[in-house]
Amino acid sequence: MQLNDFDYYLPTELIAQQPAQNRDASRLMTLDRVNGELNETIISEIAALFRDGDLLVINDTRVIPARLLGKKESGGRVEVFLVRRLLEPGEVWQCLIKASKSPKPGSLIILSEGVAARVLERSEQDTWAVSFSPVEGFLDRLERIGSMPLPPYIRRSAGDDDRERYQTVFARAKGAVAAPTAGLHFTDALLQKIRQQGVEIAPLTLHVGLGTFMPVRVDDLKDHRMHREYYFIPEATARAVNVRKNDGGRVVALGTTTTRALEHAAAGNGSVQPGEGEADIFICPGYTFKVVDALITNFHLPKSTLLMLVSALAGKDRLFNAYNEAVNRNFRFFSYGDAMFIY
Numbered sequence: 001m002q003l004n005d006f007d008y009y010l011p012t013e014l015i016a017q018q019p020a021q022n023r024d025a026s027r028l029m030t031l032d033r034v035n036g037e038l039n040e041t042i043i044s045e046i047a048a049l050f051r052d053g054d055l056l057v058i059n060d061t062r063v064i065p066a067r068l069l070g071k072k073e074s075g076g077r078v079e080v081f082l083v084r085r086l087l088e089p090g091e092v093w094q095c096l097i098k099a100s101k102s103p104k105p106g107s108l109i110i111l112s113e114g115v116a117a118r119v120l121e122r123s124e125q126d127t128w129a130v131s132f133s134p135v136e137g138f139l140d141r142l143e144r145i146g147s148m149p150l151p152p153y154i155r156r157s158a159g160d161d162d163r164e165r166y167q168t169v170f171a172r173a174k175g176a177v178a179a180p181t182a183g184l185h186f187t188d189a190l191l192q193k194i195r196q197q198g199v200e201i202a203p204l205t206l207h208v209g210l211g212t213f214m215p216v217r218v219d220d221l222k223d224h225r226m227h228r229e230y231y232f233i234p235e236a237t238a239r240a241v242n243v244r245k246n247d248g249g250r251v252v253a254l255g256t257t258t259t260r261a262l263e264h265a266a267a268g269n270g271s272v273q274p275g276e277g278e279a280d281i282f283i284c285p286g287y288t289f290k291v292v293d294a295l296i297t298n299f300h301l302p303k304s305t306l307l308m309l310v311s312a313l314a315g316k317d318r319l320f321n322a323y324n325e326a327v328n329r330n331f332r333f334f335s336y337g338d339a340m341f342i343y
Contacts, residue, residue, distance in 0.1 A: 001221045001285060006311065007302045008323055015153050016336035019165045024190050027331055027338040029322060036318040038325055043185045046296070049341055050252070052198030054294075055244040057237065057262060058254045059180040060203040062171035064139065065146025067158070070111040076100055078109050080117055081149065082142075083127055083177060083210045084230065091132040094123050094210070103128065112145040127210070139174050149177050151335055153301070166335075175207035175230065181298045181335045182255035199252075200244075202237040206230070206261040206279060216303055226282040226305065231261040238265070238274035241291060245270055252294040252343075256306045259283070259292050259313075266290040284308040285316050294343040299326060299333040314342045 020026045024044040031038055041049075050056070066082040081096040097103050097119070109117040109130075115138075120129040132138055148158040148166050158166070168183035170191070195201060211227030218224050241262065244251055253259040264279035265272050270290040282305065295313055300306040311319045322340065331338045 003216055003219050003221065003303055005316070006304070006307050008320060008327075010302065010327060010333060014327065014330065014333050014337075016332040016334060016338075017154055017156060019184065019336040020332075023165075023169075023185055023187050026185050028341060029326055029331065029338070030341045030343070031314055031318065031322050033314045033318060033342055036315075036321065038322055040329070043339060044190065046341065047190070047193040047197050049343070050194055050197045050199045051250060053244075053247070053249045054197075054199045054252055055240055055249065056194060056199050056201045056252045056254060057241065057258050058168075058170055058183060058201060058203050059206050059258045059261070060168075060170050060172040061176040061180060061205050061207050061257070062174045063148065063167055063176045063179050063208075064174050065142050065163070066149040066177040067147045068111055068117075068142075068145060070109045070117065072099070072103075073108050073110070078103075080109060080111070080130065081177070082146075084207065085175065086123075086129055089135070091135045091138045092120070093130055093132065094127045095130045096126070096210075097128050097130075113141055115141055115145060151178065153334055154336065170203070172203075173205045173207075173232070175205075177210070178208040179335065180206070180208060180255045180257045182296050182339060184336070185339055186254075200240055202234075202240045204234065204237050204258065204261050205232040206257045208257055211305065216305060221284055221308070224282060224305070226280045228278040228280045229257075229260070230276070231264065231279045232276040233261060233265050233272060233274050235274040238272045241272045245291065250293040250343075251291055252296065253292045254296050256295075256297055256300075256309050259295060259309060262291040263287075263289065282308075283312050285312045287312045289313060294341070296339060296341050298335065298337055298339050299323065299331060301334065310340075310342065 068080040079098040083094040103119045118131045148162045264281040
């Protein structure tokens with residue numbers, strides 16, 4: 001398939017710049033991927049769409065304040081954007097660096113609270129390997145000196161409210177540089193309401209990385225190489241998924257990041273393997289899903305790999321019909337926007 005096959009018209013005023021006043025107040029479009037039927041409700045009523053015996057898998061990654069402002073030794077202003085950790089137990093990270101001139105290996109960047117960043121070498125995808133010191137308590141220091149990495153289509157600086165709202169209520173494992181946005185709609189009370197429907201909820205971790213922001217740079221999708229993102233699937237979650245699949249029940253993925261982790265970790269027979277790794281699976285139309293039966297997701301950017309993944313599950317024509325209808329009904333798009341339930 002070609003990149004232009006995944007373009008669509010979106011008025012800029014439909015790109016959500018702020019979250020809904022309440023997490024569960026966003027609108028929800030439902031799409032039956034068998035017959036293409038569309039309906040509309042709100043997130044707070046989503047529990048009614050689950051069946052007794054469903055398994056809801058969530059991504060418990062926690063967004064770190066990955067955008068840092070600092071100065072070169074010469075005094076010039078520098079912005080450092082953390083992408084992913086390259087080395088443990090040290091603090092060597094793949095980073096984007098924005099400055100008046102490209103940095104040189106060995107150069108030092110001075111940040112707040114005594115934190116320094118040493119540029120090591122050029123990494124992949126126009127990024128740099130950067131070593132941060134002091135190592136001890138680095139992620140805790142980030143909470144004080146960094147700002148939340150809102151995506152570029154949100155045309156404002158991150159505020160104090162974003163530290164809460166650009167984070168799911170079940171966020172636990174620090175390491176993402178973008179939120180698993182479908183999860184932003186859920187409250188503790190709503191999750192409890194879903195459990196009362198007879199639904200089991202199981203977590204995994206996938207640290208959302210640079211690929212969320214990077215455009216696809218090839219016209220022929222067979223030439224696209226997917227970015228890698230760290231994931232961890234607990235034994236209990238893998239067991240719950242495999243039991244559900246064996247019993248003929250539904251596995252509902254909360255978000256495309258959850259979907260990527262599950263499908264990457266699925267063996268040839270569809271059983272999910274526990275453990276950690278780096279997911280680099282590229283899902284587009286023609287892909288046969290081994291694990292995920294239903295998906296809760298936001299509305300995604302034109303020509304994005306996330307849109308391609310959702311098209312693979314829903315069917316491209318049905319999905320684009322739903323997107324056109326969403327535009328006509330003035331749904332809100334992207335990270336702080338409304339959501340879909342594809343079943």
